[in-house]
Amino acid sequence: MTLKWLKIISAESPMPKSIAERANLIDFADAHHVLGQMAVAWAGKAKGKMKDVLENGLLRTEFDHRMLQFEMDRLERSLEGTGVQPVLLKGAAYVACGTKAGEGRRVSDIDVLVCENELAKVEECLINTGWAFDLGVDNDYDLYYYRKYMHELPPLRHNKRRTIIDVHHSLLPRTSRMKIRTDLMLKASISIEGRALRVLQPIDMFIHSAVHSFADGSFDTPARSILELHYLLQHLNVSEINKLIPRAEEVGGIKATATALWALSTLYQDETAASLFRQYGLKPVSSLVRYALTQKINNVESATFAKFLLFTRSHFLRMPLHLLLLHLGRKFMRRALKLIKKADPQES
Amino acid sequence: MLTKLSTYHHTELSEALLKGTVEMTLGCFSMRIKATDPTLLDFLYDAYRDVPTNLELSDVTDISLKVHAPNILRRYIRRQVIADPGFIVPAAPLPPRLSPLALEMGLNLSVALKCCRFTTFHSAVVAKEKGAILISAHSGGGKSTLASALMNDGYRLFSDEFGLMDMSDASLWAHPRPVSLKGQSIDIVKEFTGAEWITKTLTGTPKGDIAYRRVRPSDIEESSTPAFAKLILFPTFIEGASPHARELAKAESLMKLIPSSTNYHLLGEAAFKGLLKLVKGARAYEIVYGSTEDSMQMVRDLASGAGL
């Protein structure tokens, strides 16, 4: 793709004149799961087949949002009377609080954050109402590992609806080198009107999205991540923008935030991001990582080298070196689990 | 404006296929095809001969399909083709001589999973002026053979694979691609339609022999006119069985159609309301038959009973 497509998707640049380019753009937007966002941005402006094609994207995201709505209803029902108010994260949060980053966004599962001391209660309620740990996590040791080293319960899948919920009690794994002050973010979270659910405050939403895209995740959906960060930043008012960097320092998300601002200003020419970057004299990440990110957004298919770098990097950020050395080269935890188990018999 | 595919020269069609600018329109969907394989060219001339085609895109398309070797390496080592409707399909990579199958498979998947403007039922649809017959698929039900026989009985073909329902009024829309025939049904259909309407047989596919019945120019010319279903059939073919029909209650018909839809759940309330209109407006039967002749007599009777 070309970087300028991102701005066409958000309707900040005009539709390309060439029909062939439009067709390629549509294929790109679809493959990168941003066709629904493009449909919202172009609502009322697209004509002919373009309108039909965008409608396909819109109908799929409308479905996602109804499913999300239903799962939120079910979550509230499951926790009714417990007083626990989970904080919705990512896509679910954007959709639930009606921010622009949620419009037309695809959402496939629901991520929530609760206090560590509420975790057991939440687990009990969900298990009692038809949720079960998802396939693959089938023994006590795996469960133990999840609780000990990761930042969430294993994913729970509903036995009838087959939907997935991820319950986190920390925004990053305990093993992560980066320390994010989940407690501060939880404390500042705000309730959603009419619901027993909460969302992060807008500044924290941006910081968390940055952490998720550039530290926790491996920038797997670059077009979506960039648009998401752009909309989240756009949503902040002046006083929130002024607080963004100090808050990122406070909660320990400054590196990811700096990378996000760099990515927005370079890959999306986002003025707000660029001026924040200059104003605070932020230090970008290594050129190699920048190279990898750019490769990835430019050509997702052929950037396997870049992809590997990011994969390794995201794992590096999640685990201390001694664990990582054991883990690297596997996409899943199996071998690491066995080795840790051997090395640390008193733990199991 | 409407240029038939057969009027293009081999070289120009082949260049446009490589560039990915071949645009074909059939009823409610337009398709953009990109392909690197020459086998596909012959198949297009054979099966899509009369289809309106452009070699430059006139607009973006409902469906965008690339039929290509899975990766560069494989293209040289052992050439294989795979259909890529813009998402990853765990479909069996097929040897190049079966690229027509990859194309048809990819187009079917694209309609089933990417086109959301219509509620899509896995079924064949044929129609006359007074209304349409929707033949719900059911493996071994023989919907393609039945649809082919009905075409020879004066019905126009909407599709042998998809019932496409407009949710506002439950009207059915046409997307008349070639009718896919498997195994014995190739000869059965050849007999009543004439060998000149059947494409070359592809042998040794993962599903045995496959051939396609070409769509008639009349089916294509009328393909933007919708029709309302008057009759819904759920056929089962049992070798040697005597023909039998059982009328279904509306709720039964609804309960059988919902699981046959690829996107009913996705489309929500509009699909439910459309489906109610569809089942209320049509008589529905479960039919069992042992030969195409048997089934045709029974279907003719049911059709006239339903006002067709």
Add this chain to the structure above:
Amino acid sequence: MPAGPYSDDTQWCADPDKIILETLEDVTVAFHKVSGDTHILNFMSAAVVAVLSEGPETFASATPKILNYIQLDEADCPDGIIKETILQLDEVDLIAPSRGNQ
């Protein structure tokens, strides 16, 4: 399986705005607008939805109204079947505890 905690004092109700009910011959079809699921109700579950659409009821207070609706006596009705039906409907959100009324 219920969709969440409940007690004998739980006030149950159906929200007619969330559901489209359609009678096809002797079958009630219930479409849930949010989940997008289509449910087939028998006379018992259809009666529960109809009664709880009129206003919130507990298991106990709903029972005579439901029996009256289906024209059966308490003796005809196996123990617990009304409660069980309510919980099945709770699972798919065709009914729910009424908010702020617990």
Add this chain to the structure above:
Amino acid sequence: MENKNDKSDLFLERRRQLLKMGAAGMPMVLTLRASAQEAIISQLRCVITLADSFKILVDDSGAAWVGSRNIRTKRDGSYKASSLKKFKDRANFVYPEGSAPASYRPDACEECEVDDSHSHGHDDDNWYTDANGDKQSSSDLLAHLSDNNGNYAMTDYLAGSGDDDSHNHNPACDDHGHTQGNGDCGYALYEYRRGMAINPGEYVSGNGFTISGDVGLYLALSTIYADEYGGNGSWPGISCIVSVLNYLGQ
């Protein structure tokens, strides 16, 4: 409210009967499962339960070996060459290059050149047009795996990418232009346990078919197997896979 007088005794008797069945566990609500997931439906419903554990070893060319032997590892976490070789020699199934989808292939062990035009980081203005396009696959991965330098390199690399202090370092190559192997570059191993249930239909989504997770690799190889041998043979779960493919090919 229904009209009592319209109801015959027989009708009420049927209701009593139904309630008894309800008390015996017959559901009072029937939910019609219809979704894009189950779209195409009955053929997609089969579930594979693995009768035995197995492993899939994938190299950077996408070739794959399927077997059940253990592959021993060295202290640093990399595979023992001899054990790798045994696994490959005794594999139950071998797939040629290009079989495993790109996302499952490990990175090749890089060959690097000492050439400023190919090093990143020294010229920040150019960094993103300066593509590392011509990486060469290593011809002898095993040699790298047994090279201690690889471990040093990985540690160094990690520091380089994760730590701001050394962000001008190019971790893919060391300063001397040596090729570096890291622990498992060249091979990735996926394990499938006995008793694991695989539902190919779940990999159909509103968004299309997705090849994801460990199961995705298994599905991708299964389709290649099906292409070669159809529903016959001993590949685990092949008949279910073929029934799914039969729909897809319809």
